[in-house]
Amino acid sequence: MIESSLSQMGAALRAKKISSVELTQLYLDRIAQLNPELNAYITTRPEASLAQARAADARIAAGTAEALTGIPFGQKDIFCAKDWLTTCGSKMLHNFVSPYDAHVISQFNNAGAVNLGKTNMDEFAMGSSNETSHYGIVKNPWDKARVPGGSSGGTASAIAARLCAAATGTDTGGSIRQPAALCGISGLKPTYGVVSRYGMIAFASSLDQAGPMGRNAEDLALMLNTMAGFDERDSTSLQREKEDYARDLNKPLNGLRIGIPKEFFAEGLGSDVAKAVEAAIAEYKKLGAVIVDISLPNTRLSIPVYYVLAPAEASSNLSRFDGVRYGYRAPAYTDLADMYEKSRAQGFGAEVQRRIMIGTYVLSHGYYDAYYLQAQKIRRLIAQDFVEAYKHCDVIMGPTSPSTAFKLGEKGDDPVQMYLSDIYTIAVNLAGLPGMSIPCGFGDNNMPVGLQIIGNYFDEARMLNVAHQYQLATDWHSRAPQGL
Amino acid sequence: MITYQPYLNKEFAMSLSTQDVEKVARLARLAMTPAEIETARSQLSGIFGLIEEMQAVDTKGIAPMSHAQDVAQRLREDKVTETNQREAFQAIAPQVEGGLYLVPQVIE
Numbered sequence: 001m002i003e004s005s006l007s008q009m010g011a012a013l014r015a016k017k018i019s020s021v022e023l024t025q026l027y028l029d030r031i032a033q034l035n036p037e038l039n040a041y042i043t044t045r046p047e048a049s050l051a052q053a054r055a056a057d058a059r060i061a062a063g064t065a066e067a068l069t070g071i072p073f074g075q076k077d078i079f080c081a082k083d084w085l086t087t088c089g090s091k092m093l094h095n096f097v098s099p100y101d102a103h104v105i106s107q108f109n110n111a112g113a114v115n116l117g118k119t120n121m122d123e124f125a126m127g128s129s130n131e132t133s134h135y136g137i138v139k140n141p142w143d144k145a146r147v148p149g150g151s152s153g154g155t156a157s158a159i160a161a162r163l164c165a166a167a168t169g170t171d172t173g174g175s176i177r178q179p180a181a182l183c184g185i186s187g188l189k190p191t192y193g194v195v196s197r198y199g200m201i202a203f204a205s206s207l208d209q210a211g212p213m214g215r216n217a218e219d220l221a222l223m224l225n226t227m228a229g230f231d232e233r234d235s236t237s238l239q240r241e242k243e244d245y246a247r248d249l250n251k252p253l254n255g256l257r258i259g260i261p262k263e264f265f266a267e268g269l270g271s272d273v274a275k276a277v278e279a280a281i282a283e284y285k286k287l288g289a290v291i292v293d294i295s296l297p298n299t300r301l302s303i304p305v306y307y308v309l310a311p312a313e314a315s316s317n318l319s320r321f322d323g324v325r326y327g328y329r330a331p332a333y334t335d336l337a338d339m340y341e342k343s344r345a346q347g348f349g350a351e352v353q354r355r356i357m358i359g360t361y362v363l364s365h366g367y368y369d370a371y372y373l374q375a376q377k378i379r380r381l382i383a384q385d386f387v388e389a390y391k392h393c394d395v396i397m398g399p400t401s402p403s404t405a406f407k408l409g410e411k412g413d414d415p416v417q418m419y420l421s422d423i424y425t426i427a428v429n430l431a432g433l434p435g436m437s438i439p440c441g442f443g444d445n446n447m448p449v450g451l452q453i454i455g456n457y458f459d460e461a462r463m464l465n466v467a468h469q470y471q472l473a474t475d476w477h478s479r480a481p482q483g484l
Numbered sequence: 485m486i487t488y489q490p491y492l493n494k495e496f497a498m499s500l501s502t503q504d505v506e507k508v509a510r511l512a513r514l515a516m517t518p519a520e521i522e523t524a525r526s527q528l529s530g531i532f533g534l535i536e537e538m539q540a541v542d543t544k545g546i547a548p549m550s551h552a553q554d555v556a557q558r559l560r561e562d563k564v565t566e567t568n569q570r571e572a573f574q575a576i577a578p579q580v581e582g583g584l585y586l587v588p589q590v591i592e
Contacts, residue, residue, distance in 0.1 A: 099572040192552035206551050235558060236551065304535045315512065322513075324585050329578035336588045341515035353514055357505070357524060358531060360512040374538050376548030381541070383549060416530050432552020457553075 001026065002162045003478070006071055006219040009165060013060055013070040020060070020070030024053040024114050027072045031117065031163050034484060037144065040158035042077050042135045043085045044117035052114045059112050067222050069112030074158045074167030077118035078125055079210075080199040081105045084115070088201045089123040089133040089151075092321050092328045092347035102199025103231045104168060104210050111226045116164050120154025123349045124318065125175055125203045127151050128421045131412055132351040139408070140183060141481040142447055146405040149179030155213050156183035161484050166214030166223060170200060172207045173306055174400075174425025177437035180213055181400035181450020184439045186467065186477060187213040188220045191457050192432035193238035195224075196231030204313035205236070207306075207429040216477045217438065217467035221246035224460060240458070248465040254288035256466065259393030263299040264424055270403040272443030277399045280440035280451045280470070284397075287469055292393045296385040301378050302427040307419060308362050308375035309430075314352075315359025321347065354415060383431040390456045395466055399424055400437040400450035424452060434460050438467045439476040448476075500529045 001009065001018060012018050028046050035041050049072065056070035080086045080098035082105075087093045101109065108115065122132040130138040130153025138153045140146040141161040148157040152169030156179035159167055169176040171189035180187030188211045195210040202208060212223035224245045231237045260281065265274060285291065323329035323343030330342035348356070362371035389396060401421060411418045428435040433454055440451035451470075455463040471477045505525045509516045516524065570583065579586040 095576070097576060099569060099576065193555075232558075232560065236553075238553060238555070239558075301538065301541065304538045307531060307535055308538070319513075323578060324587055325573070326576045327578075333588065336590050337513070338515070339588055340513040344513050345515040348514070353512075354524065354527060354531075356512045356514065357508050357528060361504075361508045361528070362535075364508070364511060370539070371535070373548055374541070374543060376550060377543035377546040378538060378541055380546055380549035381543070383552070415527055416534055419531075419534070 003480070005216060006068065006165060006214070006222050009071050010065075010067050010069070014065050016060070020053040020056040020114060021050060023070065024049050024072045024116070027116055027164055034161055034163060038139050038141060038157050038161055038163070039136050040120055040138055040154045040161065040163055041074065041117040042087055042089070042120050042154070045084065048083070049114055049116050056112045056114060066111050068108070068226055070114065071165050072114040072116045073108060074116050074119045074155055074164035075105060075108070076152055076155050076168050076170060077121055078170050078201050079105050079168065080201070081115060081118070084118060086118065086201070087135065088125070089121040089135060090348065090352070091134040094134070094328060096326055100199060103196035103233065104200065104227055107226050107229070113226075119152070119158055119167055122151035122153065123352050124201065124314070125151040125170060125172055126314070126351050126355055128174070128178055128418050129406070129411065130154065130179070131408065132349055134349060137408055140405045141484055142184060143405065143445065146407055146447065147182065149182035149401070149405065151175040151179075152187070152213060153179045156180055156185055156187070159183065159185045159213055159215060160481055162480065166212065166219050168210060168227070169213045170208060170210045171429065172203050172310060173429055174422040176211050176213055177400050177425050177435055177450065177452060178422065180437040181452075182405040182448065184448030184476070184479060185213060186216055186220055186436065186438045187211065188224065188436040188460065188463070189428070189434060190224065190228065190460055191434045193236050194228045194458070194460070196229070196234040196237045198231055198233040202317040204310040205317060206313060207310060209429070216471050217464045218246065218249060220436070221249060221464045243461065245461050245464055248461045249468045251465050252288060253284065253466065253469050256284070256289040256395070257292050257393040258284055258289050259292050259294035259389050259396040261294050261296040261299070261389070261396060261398055263296050264398030268402050268420075268423065269399060270443065273399050273401070273403060273449050276441030276443060276449035277397075277451055281397060283470060283473060287473060294389045294392055294396065296389060296427065298378065298382045298385050299427055300423070302382055302430055303419060303423060305375045305378045305382065305430060306422070306426045307358065308371050309379065311355040311359035312363050312372050313359070315356045315363065318348075318352070318356055323347070351415070379430045382427050386431045386433060394456075395459070395463060396454040398452050400452040401425075404443040404445065404447035404449060428454055433457060434463060436463055436467060438470065439479070441476055500525055500532060
């Protein structure tokens with residue numbers, strides 16, 4: 001059952017071949033057995049999960065089940081979930097039991113899905129290796145000496161190890177796509193504004209976007225149907241017609257124009273990754289696609305721009321953590337300012353403090369124009385590169401990450417090296433475009449390689465079609481790590 | 485591991501002073517020891533070396549992009565939509581008394 005797609009699981013549940021309680025217990029048993037080593041989940045509440053499963057079984061018996069009713073999902077610990085400890089990977093929120101549900105959580109609850117637990121993540125989603133979590137590193141199920149990627153590393157590890165049917169992620173600079181690539185699973189970051197950010201703990205508000213992560217494109221389409229939609233509680237949520245993201249899955253790819261940006265295959269790309277991605281592109285040609293050479297000339301500027309804009313927005317968003325209304329407060333202090341300073345210094349980890357400092361600096365008096373404003377202007381140049389490219393192609397493809405999963409601790413001391421691992425994903429967030437990663441082979445050390453598919457605005461259904469057709473022709477997405 | 489050479493501006497990397505970092509830490513309300521300030525100075529200098537590449541880009545006449553979609557800010561009717569959840573919210577506060585959040589004395 002754990003290798004079944006979400007639609008197969010849903011059908012089995014509705015046909016009463018298995019109950020949601022049985023399916024949930026199956027995953028809870030796997031979590032109990034494997035999570036102590038992988039550390040993919042921060043919090044599980046088996047009784048709460050089983051109560052949801054019983055409610056789902058009742059709904060199935062009553063004949064009012066929807067596509068996801070009774071299916072167990074993991075939820076990234078960035079989403080507030082009522083009565084669940086919601087830490088965002090930080091000591092700052094070590095005791096934060098959320099009094100309310102994020103929009104994404106409500107959507108899953110309303111669909112009758114089961115919440116299996118809160119998945120581990122880099123602290124406040126700041127990281128590319130899941131090594132900045134206060135709740136310990138997460139291991140990559142393909143090689144437990146390697147990172148799962150980040151920041152949605154717990155989600156990616158849990159899916160690869162079959163510790164959930166699928167799970168949620170969020171992506172500010174690549175945090176869905178990079179861990180999906182490194183753990184050999186599929187993940188989609190929708191167009192900015194498609195999924196509500198309400199109750200999703202803010203990192204960089206103009207870039208943050210939630211999305212589905214799972215074993216295949218078809219599963220992502222079903223999840224996105226549940227996650228997407230207008231929500232008035234998020235001021236940047238887009239008012240659009242509801243769409244069925246699975247509607248185009250079975251369209252043939254004849255004549256599809258795939259843009260290949262030369263900047264994605266330049267210096268810095270691992271030769272093993274390049275080989276797997278080129279083989280995937282060759283497969284697309286067999287499926288009838290046409291290759292178009294394109295250029296995204298400002299790609300390399302996306303890293304400096306991102307490391308101004310994201311920390312600037314983060315320093316503002318994280319100013320709310322002051323030890324007064326919720327979260328961590330230092331045990332000893334002299335006055336109010338000392339309480340703020342000690343609570344924040346003790347509650348935030350090193351990477352979060354580093355980014356708050358960068359953000360504070362670039363927003364401070366005398367530097368705003370040179371950094372923040374200049375970065376916002378270059379952001380538009382980066383977005384215009386894509387507008388130009390989409391005059392000549394339907395989707396853009398390239399590697400998701402320059403390398404396969406690196407070793408735990410390998411980049412821990414060098415923030416600049418860590419930042420550079422997001423070179424192919426960040427521009428997509430800056431432009432607000434949808435991007436996804438699907439498995440397309442294995443590199444050195446038999447670690448998974450991800451193919452990135454970047455779509456035009458609101459083109460998620462086409463991207464899912466493009467991914468699904470590849471997954472019908474190949475079996476990379478159904479490979480599972482051994483020994484689990 | 486991939487060796488990827490960013491454009492590091494060494495000249496700028498030298499220019500962030502201890503005082504600069506102390507000031508930023510104070511503005512950000514982060515208590516830091518002198519040793520932590522020194523580590524932060526060295527790491528921030530490296531990161532600002534990376535960021536400096538932006539300064540060479542000609543952006544004359546380019547409008548800043550603050551959001552991915554150019555849509556107008558939505559307005560809503562000015563009415564109460566949230567229910568009072570004071571008890572639930574205060575149950576997770578570090579220190580409350582009589583329905584109030586407690587902080588160290590500010591005014592003598």
